[in-house]
Amino acid sequence: NAGVTQTPKFRVLKTGQSMTLLCAQDMNHEYMYWYRQDPGMGLRLIHYSVGEGTTAKGEVPDGYNVSRLKKQNFLLGLESAAPSQTSVYFCASSYSRGTVTSTDTQYFGPGTRLTVL
Amino acid sequence: QQQVKQSPQSLIVQKGGISIINCAYENTAFDYFPWYQQFPGKGPALLIAIRPDVSEKKEGRFTISFNKSAKQFSLHIMDSQPGDSATYFCAANRGDSWGKLQFGAGTQVVVTP
Numbered sequence: 001n002a003g004v005t006q007t008p009k010f011r012v013l014k015t016g017q018s019m020t021l022l023c024a025q026d027m028n029h030e031y032m033y034w035y036r037q038d039p040g041m042g043l044r045l046i047h048y049s050v051g052e053g054t055t056a057k058g059e060v061p062d063g064y065n066v067s068r069l070k071k072q073n074f075l076l077g078l079e080s081a082a083p084s085q086t087s088v089y090f091c092a093s094s095y096s097r098g099t100v101t102s103t104d105t106q107y108f109g110p111g112t113r114l115t116v117l
Numbered sequence: 118q119q120q121v122k123q124s125p126q127s128l129i130v131q132k133g134g135i136s137i138i139n140c141a142y143e144n145t146a147f148d149y150f151p152w153y154q155q156f157p158g159k160g161p162a163l164l165i166a167i168r169p170d171v172s173e174k175k176e177g178r179f180t181i182s183f184n185k186s187a188k189q190f191s192l193h194i195m196d197s198q199p200g201d202s203a204t205y206f207c208a209a210n211r212g213d214s215w216g217k218l219q220f221g222a223g224t225q226v227v228v229t230p
Contacts, residue, residue, distance in 0.1 A: 042221050
């Protein structure tokens, strides 16, 4: 099993350009997440999905869109990149919501380092 | 505003020493407290987790101590090894929040030989 994979690993964009980050998981997980990681900020949730065809906003959704057309894939789009979106982006997945007290493990991909000039 | 406050930002410990990282939270609805370990160039990976019905959980050299009344929890790394050098994140989650983890800012741990 490859686990969670992300494409590309690195990307440099100019302000205003668009791009799509691809996340794929082969663990048959229902839940998928996109985070951004910035120094001193930890990881912040951008968008998440609780199943194929469903998406929802996280903590910092502005400037991003997502789609989950297939259960194994979760795409993150930047329509018009801004320097403030320079960050490392992580995708994660988890099997389910777990019990009422939520003890799911999230499995993270290796990240995509994005620089917006 | 971060819902989970983590300290210190970084720490250096000698091989064989104890590393201690502290986290505090305000939301009493949080019911799951995982710690993630991240090596440079890699994604975070779950290290150990605790629920508020226990005060301590130990897995090998890693121990979580949980103080519900103080709304604090900490990670202790006993007999620290150079291979433990990484960034550690605490996190918290509510049972009704669909796995939306709230992460601390992270602590960079360096273990010197």
